Amino acid sequence: MSRDDIASIPDIYPHEVGEAGTRPTPVRSLLTDDMEEIFRFATRELAQGRVALATLVEIRGGAAHALGSHVAIATDGRFCGYVSGGCIEAAVASEALDALSQDKDREVRYGEGSPFFDIVLPCGGGITVSIQVLRDAQVLSQVLTELQQRRCAGLRYTRSTEQLEMVEPPARAGYVDGCFSTIYRPRTRVVISGQSVEAELVAALANSSGYEVVTYTKRERYLPDIDHCTAVVLLHHDLEAEQALLHAALRSNAFYIGALGSTRTHRKRVDRLDSSGFTKAQIHG
Template sequence: MLHENITALSDSNPHEVGEATVRPTPVRSLLTDDVEEIFRFAIRELARGRVALATLVEIRGGAARALGSHVVIAADGRFCGYVSGGCIEAAIAFEALDALSEDKDREVKYGEGSSFFDIVLPCGGGITVSIHVLRDAQVLSQVLTELGHRRSAGLRYSRSLKQLEMVEPPERAGCVDGGFETIYRPRTRVVISGQSVEAERVAAISNSSGYEVVTHTKRERDLPDIDQYTAVVLLHHDLDAEQAVLHAALRSNAFYIGALGSTRTHRKRVDRLDSSGFSKAQIRRIKAPIGVFGPTRDANSLGLSVLADVAATRLSIYA
């Protein structure tokens, strides 16, 4: 039914029909749910014309996306981003085009509790989306700057003032004192220590997953930067070769530390770390044997196992 409604509207030309104006047909411009790409799209389009920012502000029951997810809609109908599994973004774009035409923010419900009886979400729940007509790109640029410096950023949308502003990053996205606050965290950095086919496979899968990849070999003296959004992956077949990066990781606030090797190898690793003065709590941070399934006998399987473990660990901490 939604497809039929959109198709019917798309058959019209963007010209005036009597006193009514037919809106442009929404067309997905970028296939991405990465907030940095979405905000860059918004900034580029603001330089050319008007733009609306749609934000998922309420979930009733199940939902395909997290609170704070975005869709950006340009005045010519092009859009990017997701607030669902892809089933209602075109409908949201139509609402955003109307908001741009009226120069007025609006809030729309879909699924459970919505007046759109012909739009049913596959998850069976319902969502509320706030649509904000962007006035300038300043706050979006500030978010990108913070993320570029590996710092979290926060935005607050005031429903009463129809205003978007920078705030201290909240612990999680949600409604606070009549407004909606969203947190944006730096992308996952994966530090890969090792010089092997396993290291190459993990690097390749990390890159394709949109992670920031930093490789390190035992010949390099400078240690990589490790912050709380960093996963450290040690893929050596020699405990001596991993020592420098492992020690640095244990002294850091990396959210994940994983090391290649059997259970027997890890016992030797633990003994060495204990004799070097590391505490039991520090040593327990190491995931060894590395990955979510194993043992693996090929580099591709190991890479998938490691990256699945990294993604699951980050999600459990920053959900």
């Protein structure tokens, strides 16, 4: 059973309601900081009602997560995602439930400069979290569609109008002209080629890290797709065996290409690539 299957079972994550009209108790639904999983959780819950989306918009000092990190909170108190190392997410969910009950966005500071003296970030810094009340899943679904097609996506939140909209992906998450913009990149794909224990171990490590893993051998009829969010790892003990995939990788816009071999082996590899017409820029990055 997958984590998505578990999350779809309403009674497996009970919450305390207490007296009539009291706020539900926040409870973590999924142990994930994967943005696609967070957005899928939010879109499922939006089919039943409203959802709050908390976004990390400011970091003062150190922080465990990057700007643009999210927590999605359902009206029954279930939430997923991280904006810290796990120390304030329940407090964020509590604020989000208040925002949902009042149907109004809000911004909250934690740690350094925060009014909550009893909520201290272990790193000693501070963060600001913006909480938006979402009423439909359209914008989140658009982001998920872009990512499924291996394209970057961008969202912009305008505090004055409480509006969240799709925009061209910014270079990085942050404030632009008074609005907070976030960039979302496709899941990192790792193409691993090799028929050795090293290849198996690297594939297992990449898979456990949440990457999309593609294994390739010369027996495959077609070369795998390689795009700007792809890393190519060649773990052969034979230069001939790696050649087809290496040539394809060097002609692509893969962000990383690595190949196994000693200094002598790599010198031979470079000579072979040079004789095949590859430029120094392609060979040496």
